[in-house]
Amino acid sequence: MDWLEQINRVMEYIEENLADEISYDKVAKMACCSKYHFSRMFSSIMGITLSQYIRRRRLSLAAFELQNSDIKIIDLAMKYGYSSADSFSRAFYNLHGVNPSIARNNGVQLKAFPKMSFQITIKGDVEMEYRIERLDFEFTVVGVKNTILTEKSFEMVPKIWEEASKTGLVQRLIDMSWEDPQCKLESLLGVVGEQPSITDEKFEYMIGVRYKNKVPEDMEKIVIPKSTWAVFPDVTDAWKRLYTEWLPTSGYELADLPCIECYYAPDHEPKDELWVPIIA
Known part of the structure; x- marks a missing residue:
């Protein structure tokens, strides 16, 4: 199927x-x-x-x-x-x-919301770059969680990062970041956490970094097991095309782990990437 x-x-x-x-x-x-x-x-x-x-x-x-x-x-x-x-x-x-x-009255105007079905429109005009990364070790992300409204995520997430920069959280996370790099996840991370239930209209989003020491009292941690990832440049574009273009035609299945947004230093190319967990 x-x-x-x-x-x-x-x-x-x-x-x-x-x-x-x-x-x-x-x-x-x-x-x-x-x-x-x-x-x-x-x-x-x-x-x-x-x-x-x-x-x-x-x-x-x-x-x-x-x-x-x-x-x-x-x-x-x-x-x-x-x-x-x-x-x-x-x-x-x-x-x-x-x-x-x-x-119940005659002549009253109502709204009929029709049943939906999924279709794929093959565009083929713009390729979608990706690579596969296999991480054979467990790692921990430490940071601060925020609640995001799903339908306003593209508005709320940038504002949360902007606020984190103003309050000094971003610099604090940079100072905490891993000193002995093991993989390409050495950057500021936005961890897109799970919704409390499938129909909730919000989800948890952590701003954090990989960290191996004691978790600060005002922060939380997420432990990511050994896993395989499809990695896409340009977070915003990747989110918009992941489910509508790449997933339906790639043959991969998504793993039950959070997605991770990586925001690199100013001189890094690409400037940001989306890491999506897949079943190897």
């Missing part, structure tokens, strides 16, 4: 279970990747988070039922996973612009 077929099977599973509980462990298993990677892949390709998609599809179906049946609003709320009629009504209003009770 190829990548595209796997992902579209996931979309069918979600569609078939909109009125039931959706198992996100099963979603990730069907997609042959971790919950972490599926969540980021979905938002990168679709332009919205998985939780937003599921919510919009459920509220679209709820609107159809309101106009074509006499189902009670509280029963409809329970059917689509809301704990009360009030929480359902608020969500319904946010999408459709009217309350559920009004949606």
Whole structure:
């Protein structure tokens, strides 16, 4: 089964279970990747988070039922996973612009959010450079974590780095950095941590460096085991093209580890790289 077929099977599973509980462990298993990677892949390709998609599809179906049946609003709320009629009504209003009770009236304008499917558009006009790095040792990244909203990540991450520079955190990390380089991960690192759950609309992002000594009290650590990585120049461009161009056609599967952004010294070329864990 190829990548595209796997992902579209996931979309069918979600569609078939909109009125039931959706198992996100099963979603990730069907997609042959971790919950972490599926969540980021979905938002990168679709332009919205998985939780937003599921919510919009459920509220679209709820609107159809309101106009074509006499189902009670509280029963409809329970059917689509809301704990009360009030929480359902608020969500319904946010999408459709009217309350559920009004949606039953003739002539009321509602919004239908269609079922999505994944497709690949082969461009072929700009190549995507990468290399494979195999690290045969465990290493530790130490730094400070920040919470990032998935849909605003390209805005929030640069601001976090800018703030870290102003507060002196960046210089402090540079002073802590590894004195005995073992690999090309000797730089300022942005570790893209796992979402608490597959449908969360935020994730943890650590600004840090590789470090072998005692962890400072105001910092945290992430331990990365022996692993294999696909490495891409230009972090911003790589993120935008990773899930839509490289992964569907590469034949690789993503490993259940964080992705790492590497920001090098000013005279280094390239200036930054994205390290993506893969199954060797």
